Amino acid sequence: MNPYRGCESGCPYCYARPTHETLGFSSGLDFETKIVAKPDAPVLLRRELAAPRWRAEPIVMSGVTDCYQPLERRLKITRGCLEVLAEFRQPVSLITKNRMIVRDRDLLAALAEHRAVSVALSLTTLDPKLTAVMEPRTSRPVDRLRAISELADAGIPVSVMLAPIIPGLNDHEIPRLLEAAAEAGAGSATWAMLRLPHQVKTIFLDWLRIHFPDRAGRVEALIREMHGGRLYRARFGDRMRGHGPRAAQIAGTFKVFAARYGLNRPLPAPSSSAFRRPGDAAQMNLFDAA
Numbered sequence: 001m002n003p004y005r006g007c008e009s010g011c012p013y014c015y016a017r018p019t020h021e022t023l024g025f026s027s028g029l030d031f032e033t034k035i036v037a038k039p040d041a042p043v044l045l046r047r048e049l050a051a052p053r054w055r056a057e058p059i060v061m062s063g064v065t066d067c068y069q070p071l072e073r074r075l076k077i078t079r080g081c082l083e084v085l086a087e088f089r090q091p092v093s094l095i096t097k098n099r100m101i102v103r104d105r106d107l108l109a110a111l112a113e114h115r116a117v118s119v120a121l122s123l124t125t126l127d128p129k130l131t132a133v134m135e136p137r138t139s140r141p142v143d144r145l146r147a148i149s150e151l152a153d154a155g156i157p158v159s160v161m162l163a164p165i166i167p168g169l170n171d172h173e174i175p176r177l178l179e180a181a182a183e184a185g186a187g188s189a190t191w192a193m194l195r196l197p198h199q200v201k202t203i204f205l206d207w208l209r210i211h212f213p214d215r216a217g218r219v220e221a222l223i224r225e226m227h228g229g230r231l232y233r234a235r236f237g238d239r240m241r242g243h244g245p246r247a248a249q250i251a252g253t254f255k256v257f258a259a260r261y262g263l264n265r266p267l268p269a270p271s272s273s274a275f276r277r278p279g280d281a282a283q284m285n286l287f288d289a290a
Contacts, residue, residue, distance in 0.1 A: 001045070002062040003077040005036040008069045009097060010136045012207035013164055016064035018198040027199040035071055042080035049088045050279065056272035058091045068098040070137060082107040087278055091116045091270030095161065099139040099147040105154045114274035118157045118267050120190070121148050123177055125170045133211045145184040152185030157267045159188035162254070166194045167222035168215060171250050175257045182261035189263035191254050193242045194223065196232040205231075222246055 006020055010032045017027040025034050038044075048054060061067045067078040085092050086107045094101065094108075094117070101108075101119065111117035125131055126141045139147070151158045160181035165171050178189055196204055208216045220231075226242030227233045241247060258264040 001041075001059050001081065002065050003038050003041050003067050003081060004062070004065045004069065004071065005038075006031050006034055007065045008032055008035060008071060009066050009138045011097075011134065011138070012204050013134075013166070013194055013196070013200065015195040015197055015200060017200050017203065019064045021199075028203055035069075037071065037075055037077060039075065039077060041077050042084050045081050046084045046088075049084065049090055050277055056090060056275035058093065058270055058272070059085070061092060061094045066096050066098060066138075067094065068096040068100040072100060079104050079107070082111075085116075086110045089114045089116050089274040089276055091272045091275070093118045093120065093270055095120045095122065097122045097135060097138040097144065099143040102147050102150050105151060105156065108151065108156045109154045111270075112154075112156045115268065115271040116274060117270055118159065119151055120159045120161045121186075122161045122163055123181060124162065124164065125173055126176055126180060127173075130170065141180075145180055148181060148184040148186050152187070158186055159190065159267050160186040160263070161190050161192070163190070163192040164194040165191055165250055166219065167226065167246050167250065168219040169212070171253075174250070174253050178254075178257045178261050178263055182263055186263060188265060188267045189254075189258050189261075190266075191250075192240045193226065193247065193250070195239055196223070197234065197239075201231045 005023060006025070007014065007016070017031045020027055020031040023036060025031065061078065061081070072078050082104050089111065092111065108117055108119065121144050123141065123144055124135065128140050131138065131141055148158050148160065162174060162177055165174070181189060205220060208219055212219070223231055226244050226247045227238065233239060241251060255264070
């Protein structure tokens, strides 16, 4: 579920950029500046959850945008959707790079009481200077770690996503990222290699040459090494992990340090066992009163 299309975060590597072309916009600057908001999302969500055909299938927010990008501070569409989800006790998983999610910990905690929620914070580096150029309109690393801590303290299951791992740029940080996430209170960790589908290849390489001219060639060579000479292979197993010596080294490093810091077990999937339609509950209360 995507309350928005496009994303102000400005990450040059974002695999979702090409989805903006289905709206008639570009994968480049348009993706960051021409944001499509869905103000009716909470109303439409309520209608869908109330329908008898709905079977409380888990929902993910969000697949092709950040549901807590800066625009959410003003429009509060994500919060409106969470209010509906909490009312129905609908299982949901949220993914974000932004500390703003802490604003909604009251609703997330209500869902957590019914084991109906999990949160994943994306953490790519502990270097604020790298964050400033790689994820320019997202929360600083220290603020993401603080968000993990505050969510965990509120009883909300929270994991950390090391994504994307970019060989030659941030892969050396894996041990420190996992240690910091564990200290903050994360309960699990996952990772994904850089993905460069379609036009994202050009956007990312242009960004790399501008900001890291001294190592751009090396980073590109490492990416190609993991994809058989290409910048990207769409096959499901390869696109998230890559293959070859460097990919194996990254996977092995993550495995060792995730285990060391107790982050090698997945969080329980959000449960649908407490799902309810508020209208149905009201009808049952009438029978109880009789």
